Amino acid sequence: MAIILDGKALAEQTRQRIAQEVTTLSRQPGLAVILVGDDPASRLYVSNKEKDCAQCGFKSFEHRMAADTTEAELLALIAELNTNDDVDGILVQLPLPKHLNEEMVIQSIAPEKDVDAFHPYNVGRMSQGKPVFLPCTPAGVMAILKAYDIDVAGKDCVVIGRSNIVGKPMGMLLTQANGTVTICHSRTPNLAEYTKRADILVAAVGREGLVRADMVKEGAVVIDVAMNRNAAGKFCGDVDFEAVKAVASHITPVPGGVGPMTRALLLENILTAAKRK
């Protein structure tokens, strides 16, 4: 039976370490969160981030904007936050309402305050192996592997999913850790042929039941990044957890796996931003 990779506990340890370090700083780090519209899921995520900030001794500034906010209004707020000295990190909660151009908005955030690491400057720095901030979800996965002494070097790593936020940067970080990486996606024929070779398998698609036990090699490390809602309205990942945990050596649960570490790595990035100033 697989070891359960406890992202929730690891995130708690991370927050405690950060809170400790914050007491040694001469000023309080600050995060500005912008939420456009009132999607209930987004509201919950944002309130969780504010709780995390409070636990770490960070200030958080919440900016709620109406769903019909114009791009000019949003860019004006970001411009002001870019020059506000109390603000070390800026997070624009995604997705944005359809009439707003996410790419434009992300590019308007000052790279040194881009704690999501979504700005092309930070994406470029990471892809060159000289990151300022790491993207929170893939960096959270790397932190889990490290905490459990799972060595990536020389391993066959298979990532399912090629998004800018998870799949692509996940592949890069695993490559930089000397893994041999294959990125699979919705157009990959015979997905199981690839996944069965994986020593480390990362699923980041967003489709419940995608990874079945017969697609996983005995003793593989299985990381589930997805956050789907099942028919009963509960959080679930892409991996058939109950079946796969009988085959894998290590597995992340959903919830309680990668999600909490995504939030913990955001806090790390805010701390980094504050220390660099």
Ligand SMILES: Nc1nc(=O)c2c([nH]1)NC[C@@H]1CN(c3ccc(C(=O)N[C@@H](CCC(=O)O)C(=O)O)cc3)C=[N+]21
């Ligand atoms: N600019 C931006 N940055 C983001 O990082 C970002 C975003 N927009 N938009 C939405 C997604 C989603 N996301 C989650 C992170 C952690 C959990 C999390 O902690 N999940 C818990 C369960 C939910 C809970 O307990 O609240 C878990 O997996 O255990 C969930 C969702 C960040 N996102």
